Amino acid sequence: MTTLTKTEDAPAPTESDAFLSVRDLRVQFSTEDGIVKAVDGLSFDLQRGKTLGIVGESGSGKSVTNLSILGLHNPRSTKITGSIELDGEELVDASTKRLETLRGNKMAMIFQDALTALSPYYTIGRQISEPFRKHTGASKKEARDRAVEMLGKVGIPSPQTRVDDYPHQFSGGMRQRAMIAMSLVCNPELLIADEPTTALDVTVQAQILDLLKDLQQEFGSAIILITHDLGVVANTADDLLVMYAGRAVERGSVREVLKAPQHPYTWGLLGSMPQLSSDVSEPLRPIPGSPPSLLNPPAGCPFNPRCEYRDLVEGDRCVTERPLLPAGRGAACHLSAERKQQVFIENIQPRLG
Numbered sequence: 517m518t519t520l521t522k523t524e525d526a527p528a529p530t531e532s533d534a535f536l537s538v539r540d541l542r543v544q545f546s547t548e549d550g551i552v553k554a555v556d557g558l559s560f561d562l563q564r565g566k567t568l569g570i571v572g573e574s575g576s577g578k579s580v581t582n583l584s585i586l587g588l589h590n591p592r593s594t595k596i597t598g599s600i601e602l603d604g605e606e607l608v609d610a611s612t613k614r615l616e617t618l619r620g621n622k623m624a625m626i627f628q629d630a631l632t633a634l635s636p637y638y639t640i641g642r643q644i645s646e647p648f649r650k651h652t653g654a655s656k657k658e659a660r661d662r663a664v665e666m667l668g669k670v671g672i673p674s675p676q677t678r679v680d681d682y683p684h685q686f687s688g689g690m691r692q693r694a695m696i697a698m699s700l701v702c703n704p705e706l707l708i709a710d711e712p713t714t715a716l717d718v719t720v721q722a723q724i725l726d727l728l729k730d731l732q733q734e735f736g737s738a739i740i741l742i743t744h745d746l747g748v749v750a751n752t753a754d755d756l757l758v759m760y761a762g763r764a765v766e767r768g769s770v771r772e773v774l775k776a777p778q779h780p781y782t783w784g785l786l787g788s789m790p791q792l793s794s795d796v797s798e799p800l801r802p803i804p805g806s807p808p809s810l811l812n813p814p815a816g817c818p819f820n821p822r823c824e825y826r827d828l829v830e831g832d833r834c835v836t837e838r839p840l841l842p843a844g845r846g847a848a849c850h851l852s853a854e855r856k857q858q859v860f861i862e863n864i865q866p867r868l869g
């Protein structure tokens with residue numbers, strides 16, 4: 517499994533043999549209203565050939581984390597501290613030029629909305645072949661051949677002719693496939709997929725997720741899959757990081773987290789998902805309240821204003837003391853292990869079916 521080796525608050529070890537190693541990452545934005553702590557002390561490792569799912573609501577810090585890895589924040593309004601090592605190379609203080617080189621041939625991103633990410637003015641083939649030419653120095657003919665090959669790999673029928681189509685001539689699912697082809701054209705070793713299937717219907721969603729898994733096997737890439745939907749990671753990711761208010765609140769293998777989740781926020785996420793086994797007349801249970809302001813997050817546990825279990829913790833720890841995420845499998849919550857298990861068995865498991 518992907519090893520996540522240190523708490524979010526303690527200084528993390530500097531050495532790691534992981535392909536991607538993130539240590540005590542903090543990302544802050546300056547706004548007119550003050551400093552937004554979008555990511556607040558995050559550490560994890562990801563190995564080659566593995567997929568890490570990062571789940572959480574909007575504003576949890578998952579996309580900000582990944583834009584930091586790619587070096588896509590505006591340095592004038594963003595302060596990034598901590599360490600992001602990709603294959604042993606530090607990215608936090610890397611030059612813009614170096615990051616540009618790494619984006620495309622070492623790391624790439626698949627965006628949520630292919631229609632926005634693809635230019636309407638250029639053919640699909642040109643948009644796939646240009647980055648290949650830029651990063652490899654290939655000729656026009658070689659790059660076109662490569663675009664045809666990549667379209668074939670992602671399952672576009674008749675790639676020799678469809679390579680000259682414009683994005684509007686492709687269906688939504690085909691555009692998403694074309695964007696995956698564009699992301700993979702230089703064989704990136706790290707692929708970041710941000711809600712890659714949100715805009716697609718369920719059947720196409722499953723096809724795209726299967727395609728990502730197949731391509732991962734072929735290319736051996738490490739993948740970060742960002743989503744708000746635990747159902748998406750269930751069959752795709754090896755490990756899971758649950759984020760809330762810029763922090764990791766639970767982690768473990770996908771199997772461990774989905775079978776026996778330990779954090780009240782993860783319970784809430786699971787409870788708000790439709791279950792195959794549940795009665796269709798039973799309403800979904802959204803998590804009450806909304807995510808906190810990152811300008812002024814609550815003291816103690818950031819989930820405390822929404823948590824229905826905080827009275828089970830002795831004293832006022834939930835509102836005064838920040839819970840730490842233990843090393844390895846675990847959750848950042850003051851509930852005792854026995855309490856967590858009891859609540860899960862009595863209140864959560866029956867709802868999940």
Ligand code: SF4
Nearest residue numbers: 817820823834849850
């Ligand atoms: Fe709820 Fe307290 Fe655990 Fe936070 S620390 S999730 S408020 S029980």
